[in-house]
Every structure is written in C-alpha cells, then in structure tokens.
Amino acid sequence: MSLLTSDFYKQLLVNSTDLLSVIDETGVYKFVGDSVISILGYTPEELVGNSAFSYLxxxxxxxxxxxxxxxxxxxKIITPPFRFLSKHDGWRWIECTITNQLHNEAIKGYITNSRDITETLEERSKKDLHQAYYKSLFEAHPDAVFSLDKQGYFKSLNRQFSLILGFPEDVLLRAHFTEFIVKNDLSLVRTMFLNATEGTAQTLEFRVTDADNIVKVIHVTLLPVYLQGSVIGVQGIGKDITETLFAEQLVKERTEQLRKILESVTEPFIALDADWRYTFVNKAYCELIGDSFDFFNGQVIWQLYPDLLHSEFYQKCQKVAETGKTEYLEEVFIINGLVTLSFSIFPFDGGIAIHFVDVTAQSALKREMEKLSLVASKTINGVVIMDPTGKIEWVNDGFTRLSGYSRNEVVGLVPSMLLQGNATDPETESYIRQKYQEQVYFNAEVLNYRKSGEPYWVNIDVTPIKGPDEKLINYIAIQTDITEKKKAEAELVKLADDLYKQNLNLQQFTYMVSHNLRAPVANALGLTRLISKIDAGSPQFNSILNKLETSVYQLDTVIKDISNILSVRDAARTLPREMVNILAIVTDVLTPFEDELTSGNCLVTLDIDRSFGMMANKAYLYSILQNLVSNAIKYRSPDRALTLDISVKKDKRGFVYTISDNGLGMDMHVVENQLFKLYKRFHPSTHGKGIGLFLVKTQVETIGGKIMVDSAVGIGTTFKLLLGAKHVQ
Structure with a gap:
C-alpha cells in the first residue's frame, strides 16, 4: 500500500489547515490535497489538470x-500574499511556500504548501487602522498631547506640545515634567500627577516657563494609562490658555470701562434683560426720571410705567426682542411738558439696550423746514438743503430738472463733488470751500455738469442755518440757471475779439488795397495824359498803349483779388456743408498734379483711414488742400526729389491734417509774423502773388478750424490743420 492511500496520511491531508498541492513547470495542478475542500471549497478533481494561474x-x-x-x-520560495478565487467565498488571501522538486523523478514538479491568511490580514489591517487613527489623533491634535512614565519622565509628545514650551522634541523626551513648572505651582502639580498614577483623572490650570523664559498658563487633563489592570503611566492633553485668560481679563476691564463711559453719557441710556427688568440705568436717565439706580434695578419697566403699553415705543421694543434687529423711532411723551424723544433700540445677548435723546427743538425746526421745502419744491430754481458737513439732505424738482439727477441719486453726496468737473474754475472751487469752512453766506457763479455730461452755469446763493446756540444745523443753496447769460457774455467777448481782429485785418487790407491800387491807377493816369500828346501813328504811341493795357490788367487783377477775399469772408454766414470723405477729396486734389509729380520723381505718401468723413464745405476744403499741395510742389528744393506726406488723424476734438514736405523751407523767426498776411512772398525767385496762404488761413477759419505751420530752411515745411467743430475755441 502506498503512503498516499494510507488512512494516516489521508486523514492528515484532509484535516490539515494547509493545502498541499503539486504543479508542473507551467503552473498546472498535478495533485491537490483533500484539505482544499475545507479551505477553498473545491474538490481535488476540480483543480487537477487546470492552471493555478486561472484562479488567481x-x-x-x-x-x-x-x-x-x-x-x-x-x-524554495515563499510568496507574498496573493488573492485566490474560492468556490463560495470570493477572493481569499493565500500565502504559499513553493519547493522545487522538478529533479525528483517521483514528483517532477513544484510542491506548494498554501495557507489561507485572509482573517490574519484583516486583523492586521484593523490593527494598522487603529494605529493610524491613534497616531493621527496624537500627532494632528490641535492641543498638546503627551505621555509620562510613572516616574514623571516624558515618553512621547506631539508637535503642539513642543511649540507651547519652545523646546525641541529630543530635549523634552529626556526631561522630567517638573523642570518646566513655575516654582509656586510645583507642589500642586506633583499632587495632581500622583493622583493620576493612582488611577484618578485630574484637571488643573498651572503656569510653565517656556524656552524663552516666558511664563504661560496651560490647562491640562491627566489620564491614567492601564495595561492588564495596572497603571503603567499617564497621558495628558494640554492647552495654552494664556491669551484666553488675558482676553477674559481684558473683557472685564473693557466692560468696566464701558460701564463708566455709559454712565458718563449725557443722554439717557438703559439696559433691560429678557424679562424687561432694568439691569442698568445711567446718571442722565436717573436725573430725567427723578429716581436713583436702586429704585430701577430689577424692576419691570412695563409695571413701573403701564401707560407705555399703548405706545409705539412698546411695540418697537417687542419687535427688537423678536427679530434681534435694531429699531429707531421718535415719539411724543409728557415729561415736565410735551417732549419729543428719539429712541435707538438695539439687541444684545440677554436683552435690549435703549438710548434716547430729547429732540423737541429739532423736531420743531424739522417741521418748519418741511414747510419751507414745500415752498422750495414749487420754485423753478434749484434748491438744495445740506447737513452741517455739506452733504445733500433734500433737493427740489427744480434741481433735478437742472442737473438731470433724481433726488435719490444725490442724497448723502457733496454737491461740488457731484456737479463740478474739469472746466470748473479752480479759484471758484477754492472760494466755495473757504466759505463753507467759514460758515457764512456767499454767492458765486460756477460751471457745473449735468448727469449727461453737458455743462451749464449756475449762480448759487448759499445761506447757513444756525440754531439758538449758533450751532450750524443746515445749509440752504439756491441755484439759478445762468447758462444763456454766460453764453451771451461769451458771445459778446468773442464778438468784441472778432471785431478787434477784423479791425486790424481791415486796416491791413485797406493799406494793402490802397498800396496795390495806387501804382496801376497812377500809371494809367500818367499814360492817359501822355497819349493825348503823341501822334497815333508813331511807334511811341503803341508802346504807351501797351503800357496802359498792362496797368489796367494789373488794376483788374487787384480788383479780382479783393473780390475773392471779400467773397470768402462773406461766405462764413451762409456756407453750405456736407459730409465729405477725406481720402476721396485728397485724391481729387492730387490728381491734377499727377504728371508733374511723376515727372519730377516725387514721392507722395498718404496715411488716411478710408472711413474718415467730416461735415465741411467741400469746395473750401478742396481749395485749402490744393493751395498747400501746390505750394509744396512750387517751392520744392532743386537739390533733391520732393517728398510729400499727407496724413489725417482723429482726436477727441475732430481731425488733424498734416501736410509735410522736404522743400526749400522758411526761417520761422523771420516770417512768423508775416506768413499769412496779404501779398507776402518769401521766395522771390519763384513766381507768385502772395495771396495763397492768406486765402488758406481765411478759408480754414471760415469752416471752423485752425492752421499752424513749422518750417526750417533747407529742411522743409509742415502745415497742420485742426478741423472740426470742437477745435473752435
């Protein structure tokens, strides 16, 4: 009989807690012991012939x-734990010893001795989990956690404990707890420690000295640590309460300070608990009612003054108690006559506090002000009522019409901060601030701005309102719209300025006309007298006749120039305007000069957005640009090819035209005061009448613009045109 069939070994294999099996080189089961039935639920026949890896x-x-x-x-190899699929219980953790018997002719495989360690691993996992939780509680606890042996030496401690004392962990772990206790507390703490080692938990507050020799107060709980029924040490949890104690002391001091402050408040102040009993009354309240604190202390206010049960004051107190929100009210009472009291009722822990002020005089004044406000609301002028700090309390409809702001938008704001802007005169602003500081009546004209941003002028009369004690109560400001008046004044100033300029121009024009007319007229008169004395058939007669014709032609030219200039001046009033595309009109100006520019190898650059357009008289704009381009070509330098740059840029006021060349240029110090005057020429070698720039300036100003020039001899000339309605000052 073989060993495998003997009852002894069969029973050994069946009842073993280990599973004995044999696998070949590829992992296929050759033999499986009967203990597999109890361990994994399979019969040996179910596994033999199958790969062990298919169950992993x-x-x-x-x-x-x-x-x-x-x-x-x-x-031999011992495997780490791995998971094996049991027949009924899912995955089980198995630990296996593999013995190499490939060389054994009787076995020719690997003997595997396997053991189910699932429960062992689960227990170990639970233990690790408990350890992790304990470690986390110990290390991460916000309070100081430590343990002591029965002799009082530190065995373990967390980071927070080290932070409280300020010593590194390795120093503390060699120390006895008594080394850090303040001497006067040492006896008490020793007793506490001995009680804990005898099995009684202890809680105590005492003082310690940290590494910086600073005394701290800590709150400590000591718990006995048991092992097999005996105390083997003490574990403690401590907390630094130094700041807490300091804060409590500070609260006590502040509470006493607050009590003294409330006692000194000149207006009545009381505190009531949740049952409406007096807990505090100040001196002002006692004086008002005529009783002492001892009389009120502990009394229910509604029992002392049952008439208050029918008052609005009672209702407000109930509301504060229910909602926990502050309430305000004014109510009339009979206290040595009719008085109006203004109450502030606010909650606090355990009750409500009440502060009130006698506002009888203010209420009467307020009613008077309301009457005045009714009158003010009907006036067309702007009326503003301000508090003593200058902030708006009320405005009438006239103000809202003037400024564009609603009443709700302006209440609480300072008028100057709201209405004044960039163009407001700083001296006027300073004057207004000064008068407000002096608290005196004043009058001023100031430029304000509506909500829309539109400027408007007002004349303001500001009157301070003071009480019987000369204490400032309000300001009242009356605003009168004087925009049209200021416009008329500005127009008169501009008209006077224009008349002055026109008078100067007229003097110049008269001089130039008389000068330019005198020569051809004198020549014509002299030739006329001479021709009557010469034989008509003589050669001299024809010569005189030709000279007479030249003089008349010169006279005609001057008259045409005069007519042209006068027509430009007169057109300003009725000049038609249309939307002009700027790039298109510049192109139109350059077209007639195309051949001349090409033949002279001239370089023309344009920097103009094709979308730019402006309202202007097209003929005048064309004439202006044509004159400037013509001048650039006419006065180009003989030493280099002409470069002509034309750009148009848009700014917040309109358009900026820049026409720049590299021509002959001019000495601005010499020509600056003569540049735009009639019949002025600065390049005698070049043909011209000296009227072009005069007409350019006249036309630019006629369409509402300005012209500026910068030039240097041998460098070139740059004309800058500011066109657009906003460029007119």
Missing part, C-alpha cells in the same frame, strides 16, 4: 508567474 486575481498573476520562474533556479 488578474492583478496578482504577473508577479506570481515571475516567482514560479525564480523557483526553477532555487530550492
């Missing part, structure tokens, strides 16, 4: 196969 968890197969390969080169 997929995540564990690669590592287990690698171990089997290693087993071929060694006698």
């Amino acid at each position: 968890h997929p995540d564990d197969v690669p590592a287990t196969m690698a171990l089997l390969e290693q087993a071929s080169a060694t006698d």
